[in-house]
Amino acid sequence: MRKFDTKVQHLKYKVLREVARQAWNDTLLDNLLDIPKIIVPGNTPTMRCCVYKERAILGERVKLAMGGDEENPNVIQVIEIACDECPMGGYEVTNACRGCLAHRCEDVCRFGAITFDYQHVAHIDKSKCKNCGACAKVCPYTAINCRRRPCENACKIKALHMNENKAAAIDNDKCISCGACVYQCPFGAITDKSYILNVIDMIKKSDHNKNYKVFAVVAPSISSQFTYAKLGQVVSGLKELGFHTVVEAALGADMVADAECKELAEKGFLTSSCCPAFVDYIEKSFPDLLPYVSHNLSPMAAISKYLKEHEDAPCKVVFIGPCTAKKAEVRKESVRPYVDEAMTFEELQALFDSRDIDITQLQEDVLDNASYFGRIFARCGGLSDAVAEGLKENGITNFELKACACDGIEECRQALLKKKVNRLDANFIEGMACVGGCIGGAGCLTHGEKNRTEVDKYGKEAMEKTIRDAISMLK
Numbered sequence: 134m135r136k137f138d139t140k141v142q143h144l145k146y147k148v149l150r151e152v153a154r155q156a157w158n159d160t161l162l163d164n165l166l167d168i169p170k171i172i173v174p175g176n177t178p179t180m181r182c183c184v185y186k187e188r189a190i191l192g193e194r195v196k197l198a199m200g201g202d203e204e205n206p207n208v209i210q211v212i213e214i215a216c217d218e219c220p221m222g223g224y225e226v227t228n229a230c231r232g233c234l235a236h237r238c239e240d241v242c243r244f245g246a247i248t249f250d251y252q253h254v255a256h257i258d259k260s261k262c263k264n265c266g267a268c269a270k271v272c273p274y275t276a277i278n279c280r281r282r283p284c285e286n287a288c289k290i291k292a293l294h295m296n297e298n299k300a301a302a303i304d305n306d307k308c309i310s311c312g313a314c315v316y317q318c319p320f321g322a323i324t325d326k327s328y329i330l331n332v333i334d335m336i337k338k339s340d341h342n343k344n345y346k347v348f349a350v351v352a353p354s355i356s357s358q359f360t361y362a363k364l365g366q367v368v369s370g371l372k373e374l375g376f377h378t379v380v381e382a383a384l385g386a387d388m389v390a391d392a393e394c395k396e397l398a399e400k401g402f403l404t405s406s407c408c409p410a411f412v413d414y415i416e417k418s419f420p421d422l423l424p425y426v427s428h429n430l431s432p433m434a435a436i437s438k439y440l441k442e443h444e445d446a447p448c449k450v451v452f453i454g455p456c457t458a459k460k461a462e463v464r465k466e467s468v469r470p471y472v473d474e475a476m477t478f479e480e481l482q483a484l485f486d487s488r489d490i491d492i493t494q495l496q497e498d499v500l501d502n503a504s505y506f507g508r509i510f511a512r513c514g515g516l517s518d519a520v521a522e523g524l525k526e527n528g529i530t531n532f533e534l535k536a537c538a539c540d541g542i543e544e545c546r547q548a549l550l551k552k553k554v555n556r557l558d559a560n561f562i563e564g565m566a567c568v569g570g571c572i573g574g575a576g577c578l579t580h581g582e583k584n585r586t587e588v589d590k591y592g593k594e595a596m597e598k599t600i601r602d603a604i605s606m607l608k
Contacts, residue, residue, distance in 0.1 A: 312575025352454030365497025385436030455574025477576025
């Protein structure tokens with residue numbers, strides 16, 4: 134039964150599962166050094182040059198599964214020992230070069246990086262090349278190509294560079310923790326820190342929810358995950374793990390849509406605050422536009438705040454979704470009081486299996502406390518549709534929504550640049566750092582077009598058909 138897109142994800146899962154299993158049994162510290170040998174037994178390497186290097190890398194993965202480097206605030210971290218197989222890349226001349234007479238590549242290069250051999254074939258001096266791409270643009274044979282590392286290609290905000298050891302390094306001043314590099318790295322050398330030990334500790338100390346209740350707030354994109362089981366079985370699995378109640382983050386999305394449409398009508402222009410990577414991008418790259426960011430909490434934080442303030446007994450809240458940036462969001466001062474921890478769908482699968490919970494054998498439980506509009510927040514354009522519905526339901530007829538739904542951080546950048554110079558023909562920017570929206574998050578088990586279809590189908594199954602109907606349940 135294939136549960137993941139790639140073998141890299143599967144390896145990451147095996148480490149998380151074993152760390153979690155030892156933690157449940159209170160044997161983690163005793164067996165910590167044995168985990169790499171448990172995952173790669175014997176003396177035959179399965180992935181690297183030798184079994185010893187495999188285990189050394191697995192040792193680093195174990196550290197990340199236990200929270201990673203505490204001195205590094207970024208939730209995305211590089212395993213440097215694992216990052217040694219990719220070529221440095223940059224612009225290269227291929228064998229398509231015909232040694233033409235025009236030498237346009239040489240003429241356009243302002244750095245003197247282009248030379249020719251005795252056969253008149255072009256060569257690029259890497260010590261002089263600035264990777265501007267001018268030569269590639271003018272070559273009539275398209276013989277000059279840019280070969281970049283997968284992580285660099287994935288990072289559209291240029292937060293990745295190569296250090297002195299030719300390994301990937303992350304610029305924390307630019308990184309928005311979206312995790313695009315995590316999913317695209319073919320060797321799994323870049324990964325997100327895991328805080329599942331905090332979740333396990335939280336569940337164990339609740340003493341079967343007697344000392345306090347532990348709530349699982351699940352992202353609506355869960356509908357496109359765990360495709361081998363039914364959603365109701367996933368809900369049952371969460372309760373089997375020890376969670377008291379499973380609540381939809383989509384209900385928080387309903388709350389946000391209702392409040393955000395009013396804020397938008399009042400201010401005249403707004404950017405969404407639901408995607409933490411998008412908000413982080415504005416903070417780091419477009420600080421002048423910060424006043425336009427919605428003052429509403431994200432759906433995760435909104436519903437968690439409600440739970441903390443309205444539960445009779447003390448409670449803890451764990452968010453479960455597709456997003457690595459949520460792990461950074463829950464550590465913000467504005468969110469920390471409401472959400473105790475965040476984890477991904479990858480980590481949830483590891484938790485299920487660490488307790489030998491086969492969710493396909495469980496009875497179906499019910500998850501139904503949000504509207505169609507709250508649930509479609511999971512995909513690009515869903516938030517804009519929900520805000521339009523919010524305006525309609527609140528009777529705000531004197532304001533016309535002109536939404537710019539940005540699918541991925543590149544489209545976000547274009548929209549923000551246009552707004553910065555007052556050339557954006559829109560009054561609302563829906564920013565989604567991941568292509569496709571939350572369904573494209575780095576912490577998903579699977580990625581693909583079917584995910585959008587599943588989210589829309591899931592939305593139509595909602596008992597509550599309007600935002601107002603969903604919010605009324607809170608009262």
